[in-house]
Amino acid sequence: MIKVQNLSKDYVVKLKEKGLKGMAKSLIHTEKKIVHAVQNVNFSIGEGELVGYIGPNGAGKSTTIKMLCGILQPTGGSVSVCGITPSKNRIQNALNVGAVFGQKTQLWWDLPVRETFELLKRMYSIPDAVYQKNMKDFTEYLELTGFVDQPVRQLSLGQRMRCEIAASLLHSPKVLYLDEPTIGLDINVKIKMREFIKRINAERGVTIILTTHDLQDIEELAKRIIVINHGTVGFDGSMKELAARYAGGQHTVSFTLDDEVETIMLPEGMQGHYSLKKDGYHVTITHDAALPASDIITAVVTQYHISDIDIKGPQIEDVVLEVYQQ
Amino acid sequence: MNARQGLLKRYMALLKMEVEQTMAYRFSFFTSFLAQIVKTLVMLAVWIAVYQRRETVAGFSYSMMLTYLLISQSVNNVYGFMNDAERPISKKIRQGTIGFDLLKPVNFVTARLMENVGKTTLQLIFAVLMFLVFKLCMPSLALPQSPLMALLFAVSLVAGYLIMTFTSLISGLGTFWLMNDWGLRNAKNAIIQFFSGALAPLSMLPGWMQGVMNVLPFKGIVYVPTMIYMGQYDVASALGQIAVQLVWVVIMYALTRLTFGLAIKKISINGG
Numbered sequence: 130m131i132k133v134q135n136l137s138k139d140y141v142v143k144l145k146e147k148g149l150k151g152m153a154k155s156l157i158h159t160e161k162k163i164v165h166a167v168q169n170v171n172f173s174i175g176e177g178e179l180v181g182y183i184g185p186n187g188a189g190k191s192t193t194i195k196m197l198c199g200i201l202q203p204t205g206g207s208v209s210v211c212g213i214t215p216s217k218n219r220i221q222n223a224l225n226v227g228a229v230f231g232q233k234t235q236l237w238w239d240l241p242v243r244e245t246f247e248l249l250k251r252m253y254s255i256p257d258a259v260y261q262k263n264m265k266d267f268t269e270y271l272e273l274t275g276f277v278d279q280p281v282r283q284l285s286l287g288q289r290m291r292c293e294i295a296a297s298l299l300h301s302p303k304v305l306y307l308d309e310p311t312i313g314l315d316i317n318v319k320i321k322m323r324e325f326i327k328r329i330n331a332e333r334g335v336t337i338i339l340t341t342h343d344l345q346d347i348e349e350l351a352k353r354i355i356v357i358n359h360g361t362v363g364f365d366g367s368m369k370e371l372a373a374r375y376a377g378g379q380h381t382v383s384f385t386l387d388d389e390v391e392t393i394m395l396p397e398g399m400q401g402h403y404s405l406k407k408d409g410y411h412v413t414i415t416h417d418a419a420l421p422a423s424d425i426i427t428a429v430v431t432q433y434h435i436s437d438i439d440i441k442g443p444q445i446e447d448v449v450l451e452v453y454q455q
Numbered sequence: 456m457n458a459r460q461g462l463l464k465r466y467m468a469l470l471k472m473e474v475e476q477t478m479a480y481r482f483s484f485f486t487s488f489l490a491q492i493v494k495t496l497v498m499l500a501v502w503i504a505v506y507q508r509r510e511t512v513a514g515f516s517y518s519m520m521l522t523y524l525l526i527s528q529s530v531n532n533v534y535g536f537m538n539d540a541e542r543p544i545s546k547k548i549r550q551g552t553i554g555f556d557l558l559k560p561v562n563f564v565t566a567r568l569m570e571n572v573g574k575t576t577l578q579l580i581f582a583v584l585m586f587l588v589f590k591l592c593m594p595s596l597a598l599p600q601s602p603l604m605a606l607l608f609a610v611s612l613v614a615g616y617l618i619m620t621f622t623s624l625i626s627g628l629g630t631f632w633l634m635n636d637w638g639l640r641n642a643k644n645a646i647i648q649f650f651s652g653a654l655a656p657l658s659m660l661p662g663w664m665q666g667v668m669n670v671l672p673f674k675g676i677v678y679v680p681t682m683i684y685m686g687q688y689d690v691a692s693a694l695g696q697i698a699v700q701l702v703w704v705v706i707m708y709a710l711t712r713l714t715f716g717l718a719i720k721k722i723s724i725n726g727g
Contacts, residue, residue, distance in 0.1 A: 200557040202720050216719075223560040235555040237472060239479040244472065251468030252559055254461045280479070 130304065130336045131174040131197065135206035137360075138167040138192050166192040168360040169206070176303075177334040179326070181351030183341065185453045189360040190340045191230075194308050197338070198228055211303055224253065227297035231309035234289065235296060236281040242292045243277045246299060253300035260299065267295040270325050287318035294322065298329065305329075307339045311346055323349050344445045356452050363452050371452070372443050382422050384412045384429055385437035395428050465561050466569040473573030488581050495528045495585070498654075513659040519685065522597045523656050525589050527681045530612060531653045532582040533575065534676070540571045540620045541627025541643075545636030548627075548722075557719070564624065564711050571620050600686040607693045611680040614700035619676045621707035622647065628711070631718040652678025672703040 144160040145151055167189040174180055184190050195201035196208055199215025199222045208215055215222040236245045250260045268274060271291040276284055284292070294310060307326065311319045327350060329335050339350060347354060347368070354371055356364040364371055393405060393412055402420035406413045414425055422440050429435065477484060502524060506517045515523065544567060547553040556563065590596045599605040626643045630636045648654055650673035657668050657678045668674045679696045682688060688696060 195554065198554065198558055200554045201722070219557065220560045220562070223558050226558070228554075228558055230554065233550070233552045233555070235552070237476060240472070240475055244475060248468050248472050252465045252561065254465065 130176045130178070130211060131172075131338070132209040133170055133172050133193075133197070133206070134208075136167055136170040136193070136196060136203055136208060137165070137205040138189075138196060138201065139204045140164045140166055165360050167196070167203075167357075170357065170360070170362055172355055172362065172365055174336060174338065176336055177330070178353060179330045179337045179339065179351055181339050181341070181347040181354045182357065183344075183347060183354060183449065184357040184363075186342075188357045190357060191308055193357065194228075194306050194338065194340060197306060198222075198226065224300065225302055226304045226306065227300065227302035228306040229290075229293050229297045229308065229310045231290070231307075231312040234281070234293060236289065236292060238281050241278045241280055242273075242284070245281070245292075245296060246277070249296055249299050255300050259301060263295075263299050263301065267298065270328060271295055271321065287314055290314060290318065290322065291325075294325065298335070301333070302335065304336045305338075307337060307341075309341055310339070311341060311343050319343070319346070326350055344449060348445055356449070358453055358455065363455060368445075372445070372448055380418065380422060380443065381413055381415045381441045382425050382429075383414070383439040383441075384433075384435045386410045386412060387434035387436055390433065393429070394432065395425065399424070399428070462561070466565060469561075469566055470569045470573035470576075473570040474576060477574050477577050484577070488585070491528070491532050492585060492588075495525065495589075498524055498528065513656070515656060515659070518595050518597070520656075521593065521595075522685055523681060525586065525593075525596060526684050527653055527677050529582045529586045530615065530677050530680050532585065533579050533612065534616055534619050535571075535575065535578055539640070540567070540623035541630075541636065541640060543567075543570070544624065544627035545630040545640070548630040549634065549636070563719075564708075564715055567624055567627075568620060571623075575616065597685065599684055603690065604683065604686055604693070607690070607697065608680055608684045611675075611683050611693075611697050611700060614697060614704055615676045615680050617704045618672050618700065618707055619647065619651075621704070621711045622672070624711045625707070625714050628714045628718050631722045647673055647676060650674065651676035652681065656682075672707060675700040675703055 140163070142162045142164050143155075144162055145155045170189075170193060182190055182193070192201065196203050197210060197215065199208075199210075199217075199219050202216050210222060211225045213221055213225075215226075236242060237248070246264065249255070255263075268277075271294070273291060273295060276288050277292070281289060281292075290310065294307070297305060310326075311322055314322065323346060326337065326339070330337050330350075339346065341347060351368070353367055354364065355362060356371075364374070387410075389410055393407065393414075395403065395405075395414075399416075399420055403414050403416040403425070406415075412429075414429075416422070416425060426438060426440075499521065502520050505512060506520065510516065512520065544553070547556060556566065559566065599608055622643065626639050627636065629639045633639060650657075650668060650671055652674055653676075657665060657674055660668070668678075675696075679700060683693050683696065
């Protein structure tokens with residue numbers, strides 16, 4: 130469905146020296162610097178897949194999405210979406226794909242949302258039956274009733290984002306790009322959005338690429354994750370594989386003791402598999418996967434009186450942070 | 456329904472949206488209409504003062520000059536109170552929302568032109584209204600001499616509109632390179648206001664300047680349609696002037712397409 134080969138994008142950035150003198154100088158001459166936003170990215174995505182495309186700010190996520198959309202010309206490499214090159218065949222590509230950019234709006238600001246929907250119907254030549262079916266489904270799934278006749282500028286962010294995603298899907302595209310669709314939304318709307326994304330992926334088989342900084346989105350939606358950092362792909366695989374690869378040292382067991390003690394002694398055999406941090410009554414033991422949490426708990430409860438235990442597996446935040454920091 | 460009809464429907468939808476959008480800004484729309492009337496009155500006052508001391512200026516009698524001013528101002532109003540086909544483009548480029556326009560299954564240049572036609576439809580109505588108000592107050596205001604001349608005027612007006620709008624679109628696309636539209640837009644507006652004949656008849660200017668005008672497309676924007684309206688050309692030379700305008704329409708359209716082609720190759724879409 131989507132094939133990306135050796136994709137690269139360079140930007141030329143103008144550097145301005147600081148202050149009035151620098152600004153004056155920049156009128157005549159500016160230093161330029163080339164930024165490699167995306168370098169040699171390769172992946173291919175099958176029909177009906179829902180892929181999380183994540184990475185830190187400035188990693189090249191949006192740049193990749195823009196090239197997939199065909200609105201940004203790659204510096205090198207190739208993109209193929211539904212068998213065509215988006216930047217060369219912009220109009221045909223537009224019929225195949227939909228896009229939501231969480232930080233931007235495609236709705237007409239001063240007109241009721243319904244007007245934008247009607248415009249899209251005509252722009253994409255959507256048949257009446259398809260349009261009505263889609264409107265009915267989206268209105269039901271996203272609970273759009275009550276505000277589609279209000280001007281867009283009067284909508285809350287949550288209402289607007291629900292309309293954005295509906296607008297991007299009205300022409301029943303085969304591929305949907307979601308660039309930070311949940312940014313700034315409250316938990317209630319986020320859940321609604323996630324359910325909706327899951328649903329259209331399952332029911333309609335829409336291929337979806339999702340970028341987000343909310344790892345909850347990724348955990349709940351994406352079976353496959355591509356991590357991009359400094360413009361290159363750092364990981365491509367399932368959530369489980371990602372966790373397994375970076376699982377070392379991420380398990381923790383925390384105890385709250387009844388009495389303050391000098392030191393905590395664990396059996397000899399556990400040496401090298403854990404590290405220990407003590408803060409008054411609180412003890413946190415971080416251990417690797419070779420040492421089961423149950424052994425630690427047994428060792429501790431047989432020696433000390435405890436009032437509370439807390440066990441944590443590898444946290445997705447920690448795993449992703451580790452990939453980001455590479 | 457064949458493909459061509461389907462495409463036309465897409466563009467008509469954009470046109471309709473722009474009409475609705477413009478009407479959503481009622482207050483702004485009426486105030487700019489009012490401002491235009493005031494501007495016309497000021498220009499009339501200046502020229503009335505000039506004619507207190509003399510019968511003709513550069514071959515223009517008093518009543519001819521009044522007609523020229525009113526027609527050229529009306530023509531100017533049809534094109535836009537602020538002549539700004541580029542402003543929406545510049546805004547979208549700066550904010551990065553231009554991506555949504557590029558993601559629609561329509562030709563970018565034609566789509567922007569049709570949006571502008573939507574806005575212009577309303578401006579046409581108001582320009583006609585303004586003309587009628589002035590005609591009521593000044594019965595001596597001339598009408599076209601014949602239905603044929605009226606028709607030629609209409610054709611010339613459309614051609615002038617297209618030259619004007621393509622110039623604006625090119626200037627708007629310039630934002631892709633400059634990331635700022637203010638300087639380019641003001642330079643363009645100043646050039647067009649002066650060289651189009653919107654301020655005064657071009658025939659008043661010294662000979663060498665008229666030479667410059669004749670190789671530029673801008674006199675086709677206001678001066679040519681206004682002079683056709685006033686019957687200053689016979690039918691043959693009016694047709695000749697329109698032919699020159701149409702050549703410029705084709706050239707400016709080609710330049711707009713070329714600029715867009717270059718822009719889309721090197722653009723960056725702002726923001727994350």
